[in-house]
Amino acid sequence: MNELDYKSFYEKVGKTNGWDFSKLQVMLEGVLWDFNEEIRKKSKSSDVLLDIGTGGGENLLSIAHSFLFLIGIDLSSAMIEMAQTNLKESNSSNVRFFQMSSDELQFPLELFDVVTCRHAPFSSTEVAKVLKKDGYFFTQQVGEGDKINLKEAFKRGQLNEENGALLSKYVRELKQAGFSEVTTFEYDATDYYQRPEDLIFLLKHTPTIPNFGKETDDIEVLNDFIKNNNTPKGIRTNSKRFLIIARK
Numbered sequence: 001m002n003e004l005d006y007k008s009f010y011e012k013v014g015k016t017n018g019w020d021f022s023k024l025q026v027m028l029e030g031v032l033w034d035f036n037e038e039i040r041k042k043s044k045s046s047d048v049l050l051d052i053g054t055g056g057g058e059n060l061l062s063i064a065h066s067f068l069f070l071i072g073i074d075l076s077s078a079m080i081e082m083a084q085t086n087l088k089e090s091n092s093s094n095v096r097f098f099q100m101s102s103d104e105l106q107f108p109l110e111l112f113d114v115v116t117c118r119h120a121p122f123s124s125t126e127v128a129k130v131l132k133k134d135g136y137f138f139t140q141q142v143g144e145g146d147k148i149n150l151k152e153a154f155k156r157g158q159l160n161e162e163n164g165a166l167l168s169k170y171v172r173e174l175k176q177a178g179f180s181e182v183t184t185f186e187y188d189a190t191d192y193y194q195r196p197e198d199l200i201f202l203l204k205h206t207p208t209i210p211n212f213g214k215e216t217d218d219i220e221v222l223n224d225f226i227k228n229n230n231t232p233k234g235i236r237t238n239s240k241r242f243l244i245i246a247r248k
Contacts, residue, residue, distance in 0.1 A: 024202070030188065032185065043067065045068065105127075113136075124176070137174070137179070143188075147240075184244050188238055192233040
């Protein structure tokens with residue numbers, strides 16, 4: 001998928017299906033960090049935070065009590081509509097959501113103490129512009145080897161991407177944008193999806209398998225995958241993630 005395809009995918013799927021992953025029954029083994037906890041370690045209750053690619057805002061709302069003020073942005077209007085609904089249903093009065101491109105952050109220079117981005121694209125130069133001196137940028141991204149057995153079964157996805165290429169690209173761009181400290185972490189965890197419907201939810205709500213359900217043999221391939229990867233713990237696949245913590 002190119003960038004335009006991703007935008008179209010998220011706009012369409014977010015509007016029709018929603019983006020609440022909290023009800024998925026998945027057991028993970030080998031996760032090395034909690035993204036929100038890593039943010040809290042280097043933040044203060046007086047900090048102002050920007051979240052890029054906030055989606056439905058569920059994660060941002062879950063940490064709202066730890067910050068003075070928070071703003072979430074997303075390119076998708078459907079995402080922001082859902083975030084606004086979730087905000088109304090929450091008890092948070094210190095959160096705002098706006099539709100905005102990460103390639104053109106429309107905020108004053110050095111407004112934020114903390115900028116976060118989880119599983120969404122970002123511009124290093126734009127992040128540097130809106131982040132205060134000595135402020136922190138946190139991003140967790142999906143590595144090329146994510147869900148590798150699924151991609152091999154369906155014969156599409158990031159099969160030909162060089163492992164570590166995206167991490168190297170982001171580190172290089174952050175340093176070029178003026179970040180003085182850039183630290184990276186990686187893990188390759190094992191996922192056990194407890195039910196077939198949990199796995200189907202993943203495939204319908206993420207671009208792991210491009211255009212899932214549109215190929216004539218997709219359901220047959222999925223059934224074979226479940227049969228071949230079913231274990232006493234659940235349907236096995238993997239989560240490849242990397243974390244970057246950058247200080248300006």
